Amino acid sequence: SQELEQSPQSLIVQEGKNLTINCTSSKTLYGLYWYKQKYGEGLIFLMMLQKGGEEKSHEKITAKLDEKKQQSSLHITASQPSHAGIYLCGADKIGSSASKIIFGSGTRLSIRP
Amino acid sequence: DAGVIQSPRHEVTEMGQEVTLRCKPISGHNSLFWYRQTMMRGLELLIYFNNNVPIDDSGMPEDRFSAKMPNASFSTLKIQPSEPRDSAVYFCASSLTASGNTIYFGEGSWLTVV
Numbered sequence: 001s002q003e004l005e006q007s008p009q010s011l012i013v014q015e016g017k018n019l020t021i022n023c024t025s026s027k028t029l030y031g032l033y034w035y036k037q038k039y040g041e042g043l044i045f046l047m048m049l050q051k052g053g054e055e056k057s058h059e060k061i062t063a064k065l066d067e068k069k070q071q072s073s074l075h076i077t078a079s080q081p082s083h084a085g086i087y088l089c090g091a092d093k094i095g096s097s098a099s100k101i102i103f104g105s106g107t108r109l110s111i112r113p
Numbered sequence: 114d115a116g117v118i119q120s121p122r123h124e125v126t127e128m129g130q131e132v133t134l135r136c137k138p139i140s141g142h143n144s145l146f147w148y149r150q151t152m153m154r155g156l157e158l159l160i161y162f163n164n165n166v167p168i169d170d171s172g173m174p175e176d177r178f179s180a181k182m183p184n185a186s187f188s189t190l191k192i193q194p195s196e197p198r199d200s201a202v203y204f205c206a207s208s209l210t211a212s213g214n215t216i217y218f219g220e221g222s223w224l225t226v227v
Contacts, residue, residue: 042204043218105155
């Protein structure tokens, strides 16, 4: 079965510094999703990537999907306290008549002032 | 626009009691998902529906868990009887069916079984 591994599991970064979170799949990804979760809240959709080599950006967050479509990275530039939270990658798992998304274990990001 | 609506947001119940969690998906979405999140196991897919029909319930942990979707705008996840190890955050999410469509999450139901 398809599994997603995220690294690192947790990260503490000085405010203003850049950081990268990785998501690796054991199988080819048909769709890769990045979500952010704050404690006590639901998951907020950030970006979706589908094509090999695709890159998307939103404000200071950039996500990339490699050409082989087995690895994605999420990069935050000039981190701010508002970036703190848990980042989860999710992969589209093709089913018989509908797809479902499975998730990695998440990366807990803390921003140190 | 209203997102996915879940109720209750928080519930504390005694072991052995029945728990019912409710979900209203985004209007027009025809896929609905129930996830469970714990510190130990992360975010797990329990079951998902397509056009109100359960497609894959392989993630449902035990027979104590059941889910229904009587119509396109309502779903329930029931635990009977509840046990302390069921304590978790239960998320409902919805999407359009086709692969590659983003799924949108509710804010979760925090369940504590004592």
